[in-house]
Amino acid sequence: MLIDTHCHLDFPDFAEDIGAYVGRAEAAGVRRMVTISTRVARFETYVALAERFASVWCTVGTHPHGAHEELDVTVEQLVALSRHPRCVAIGEAGLDYHYDKSPREAQEQGLRTHIAAARETQLPLVIHSREADEDMAAILREEMGKGAFPAILHCFTAGEMLARTGVELGLYVSFSGILTFKTSEALRDIARDIPLERLLVETDAPYLAPTPYRGKRNEPSYVVETAKVLAEVKGVSFDEIARITTENARRCYWKMDHAAPVAQVA
Structure with a gap:
């Protein structure tokens, strides 16, 4: 199981046959998927997917690209929406200095709002960080000093410094298909040094x-390929990395194992 x-199952890429994508994932052993919120205003869309498929869960939050568009979202609103039984996390929120689609001050304000919601609910904060290592590390250290919160x-x-900071603060570190790219040797070196109990896929x-699907539309069933490479990097079997990352995900997204079955929610 993975x-x-x-x-992001709500994206138009999956609209034509979402059931087939979910079915392929389940057939490949990917028994749970978390579809991630990019706009609080679209929360009902994520909930609808999570209520339709027993293997799908959702989050609530604002991607940094749209932080300036949802600055009116409050901690209280995030907390209230997160009470839905199929919602297992806050976010994704964070800092993206690569595209800078939202003013940096708006991104930081949004991030801190989401951190406060994660702290209050103890649901994990899903963090997006791109080319913002120094600022992200500083904010995480400062905010963790105000009270602990779980996060991914x-x-x-990012670089070794942010990975080390995340591990020191008790965060999980999640790897995507980028880990499999030929040009990602530095990233594999970072993954090699992260404790097994902090890894996600x-x-x-x-x-x-x-790889070997690079250039194609990604889908949840392909997470198997990332897990294979992560197993090689860590020097363990595929079955072992599947077991470890699944246990980590269930511990991180703890609400999955405490919510009512989807038939009782829908």
Whole structure:
């Protein structure tokens, strides 16, 4: 069994036949998928997917690209929406200095709002961080000093410093298909040094399809390929990395094992 800890099943790429994508994932042994929120305003869309498929769960949050568009979202609103039984995390929120689609001050404000919600609910915060290592590390250290909160450094492509900071603060580090790319040796070196109990795998589908599917539309079933490479990096069997990352995901997304079955929610 594997868990795709981060995908975007609400994106138009999957609209024509979402059932087939979910079915292929389940057939490949990917028994749980977390479809990640990019806009709080679309929360009902994520919930609808999570209520339709027993293997799908959702989150609530605002991607940093749209932080300036949802600055009115409050901690209280995030907390209230997160009470839905199929919602297992806060986010994704964070800092993206590569595209800078939202003013950096808006990204930071949004991130801190989401951190406060994660702290209050103790649901994990799904963190997006791109080319913002120094600022992200500083914010995480400062905010953790105000009170602990669980979190995931998703689709990790940052440097060793941020990885080390995340581990020191008790965060999980999630690897996507980028880990499988020939050019990602430095990233594999970072993964090699992260404790097994802090590792997660994801697709970030429909983006970042792993080798041998690179260039194609990514989907949750492909997380198997990332897990295979992670197993090689860590020097363990595929079955062992599947067991470890699944246990980690269930511990991180703890609400999965405490919610009512989907038939009772829908």
